[in-house]
Amino acid sequence: MAPPKQAYQDDMPYAREPLKSLYVAQRLFTTLILGIWWAAYYGVMPRSRRPRPSWSIKCCISVNFTRRVYRVTELAGVTWGVRDPDAPCSNRSLKHTRFEWVDPLPERLRSGVIVDSQVPFKRVGCFVWPKERPKIIPSCPDDEPCSPAAETSSDDTLNVDIESAAEEPVIGIFMHGGGYCHMSAHENSSTSKIPARLMKDKAFTEIHAVEYRLLQHAPFPAAVQDAAAVYAHIVQRHQRHATKVTVTHDKAKPAEEDESGKAIKVLSDYLTVNATDYQERSKNKRENDEIHARVAVETANLGCKIVLIGDSAGGNLVLALARWIRDEGLLPPPHALLLLSPSCDPSHAFPETPSSYLPRPHANTDYLVDTPEPRALLQRTFLGHNPLETMHSPYVSPASMRVLTAFYGDAFAASVADLTIAQMDTHTRRFLRTMDSAPATPVPATPVLGFSVPAGLVTGPPTFASSAASTSDGRSPTSLQRPVIASPRGLSLFSEFPRACVVLGDAERLEREVTKLVGAMERDGVGVHTVWVPDAPHDVLMMGWWDERVRDTVWGEIEDWVLKL
Known part of the structure; x- marks a missing residue:
């Protein structure tokens, strides 16, 4: 069943029939004709006349063709490669994956920005690579997907495995790209080239491609809810159980010793932590340190390594999920993030004034379009009922200038305002790491996201928190009814984030x-391995026509990084 027409399509000139069909038909026809012209033009002209001299004719045609097709979304609201997230998929129709349902996120884990009375928690479909479950992956009773909502005992007694597994599987959770309006997790989707290649090269034991809800089906935070449900599902499946150890919700007892004198690891129950209790206890640095130490123990007792993978908008979702895991402290953090051309500043479509809009670079070398009005319509639909200020939340636009200024101050924001790959050398990185995190003097009151702070009371990054009480609909103080720009535990923007590998082309608009x-x-101490791809457009690893030698080099670097985990 096709998704209902969205409100944003009412403002698009060719979104209504019969103009829509006529526009799409002529656009495709003229693009095919232009393809012949491009082949002849770039075949005759010297390489210096190509968008990048290193590009082959096929690369030139691919970028120009895709750019014209993407324009159809802006003017006619056409989406492609999508499927209904509520629809099942027969495993008989799948060659490389198996389809599984994951239960909705358990109520005990529902806290923070993902709680929204107008966005229900739902079960989530996953396309799991490979088709046959590897023997190292634990099976649940009756061969059914493990439910993260499985009940535990009412007391504080937990089952903890003391011995580590002989071999730890590396589990990937893949969030596909497509601007939150295109593509799907299905194995035939264009973005599925990414998990397919990672599995072919045996970089991962298993990859769960998440069929999260696109903006056509539900607004923010639906996609984060779906990603969190899959993450909790994998955590539940790979918990180790063997020896009983008693812990409390406040902190674990001091490490006990077995008969040989070895310390017994204690694992607190991160699947049954009460969200309200957590929020009341997470008020200062001491409790922040306790939570950090507890989560470290939980991670050590998790029988796998989890890597969050995302390309383009999927990278944006990976960053939001990693932030929610860190901020709420209810689940162990992932081992690493693999970000492929991540979208990290959607607020770019909402300049302070029309005259302050700065076009993204590389208009002639990338297929992404950058017209602010259509992008703003899509982003507004993505926000749904949430206030427009939510677009400047770290959960949506972590690399926006407003967020960077709030956390690090004007000096840092100015130093990265126009930073490019070519300038990201050792000297620049050392400078960014050693800068002051925020102004050293009190900051005057500045209304951001609907909040203000009394002048003279702020000596660090501004925090714009709501009252401690929950809202009338049961949402937590960090909910997006009153969005906040700071971490609820007073952390910096990326402190306590896992290590990351970031892939980016120097010819793409998101550079x-x-x-x-x-x-x-890097300023917050995250170990970042950057893979700069010369002359590459956006999300080059999922493109159909590109130089395979270039992509093989990138895949090699990614796989080496995964092996070092």
Whole structure:
């Protein structure tokens, strides 16, 4: 069943029939004709006349063709490669994956920005690579997917495995790209080239491609809810159980010793932590340190390594999920993030004034379009009922100038404002790491996201928190009814984030914002391995026509990084 017509399509000139069909038909026809012209033109002209001299004729045609097709979304609201997230998929129709349902996120884990009375928690479909479950992956009773909502005892007694597994599987959770309006997790989707290649090269034991809800089906935070449900599902499946150890919700007892004198690891129950209790206890640095130490123990007792993978908008979702896991402290963090041309500043479509809009770079070398009005319509639909200020939340636009200024101050924001790959050398990175995190003097009151702070009371990054009480609909103080820009535990923007591998082409339109992301992550001590792809457009690993030698080099670097985990 096709999704209902969205409100944003009412403002698009060719979104109504019969103009829609006529526009799409002529656009495709003229693009095919232009394809012949491009082949002849670039075949005759010297390489210096190509968008990048290193590009083959096939690369030139691929970028120009895709750019014209993407324009159809802006003017006619056409989406492609999508499927209904509520629809099942027969495993008989799948060659390389198996389809599984994951239960909705358990109520005990529902806290923070993902709680929204107008966005229900739902079960989530996953396309799991490979088709046959590897023997190292634990099976659940009756061969059914493990439910993260499985009940535990009412007391504080937990089952903990003392011995580590002989071999730890590396589990990937893949969030596909497509601007939150295109593509799907199905194995035939264009973005599925990414998990397919990672599995072919045996970089991962298993990859769960998440069929999260696109903006046509539900607004933010639906996609984060779906990603969190799959993450909790994998955590539940790979918990180790063997020896009983008693812990409390406040903190674990001191490490006991077995008969041989070896310390017994204690694992607290991160699947049954009460969200309200957590929020009341997470008020200061001491409790932040306790939570950090507890989560470290939980991670050590998790029988696998989890890597969050995302390309383009999927990278945006990976960053939001990693932030929710860190901020709420209810689940162990992932082992690493693999970000492929991540979208990290959607707020770019909402300039302070029309005259302050700065076009993204590389208009002639990338297929992404950058017209602010259509992008703003899509982003507004993505926000749904949430206030427009939510677009400047770290959960949506972590690399926006407003967020960077709030956390690090004007000096840092100015230093990364126009940073490019070519400028991201050792000297620049050392400078970014050693800068002051925020102004050293009190900051005057500044209304951001609907909040203000009394002048003279702020000596660090501004925090714009709501009252401690929950809202009338049961949403937590960090909910997006009153969005906040700071971490609820007073952390910096990317502190306590897992290590990351970031892939980015120096010919793509997201170069500036992704470079800001890398600078901010390195500033907060995150171990970032950057793979700069010369002359590559956006999300080059999922493109159909490109230089395979270039892509093989990138895949090699990614796989080496995964092996070192």
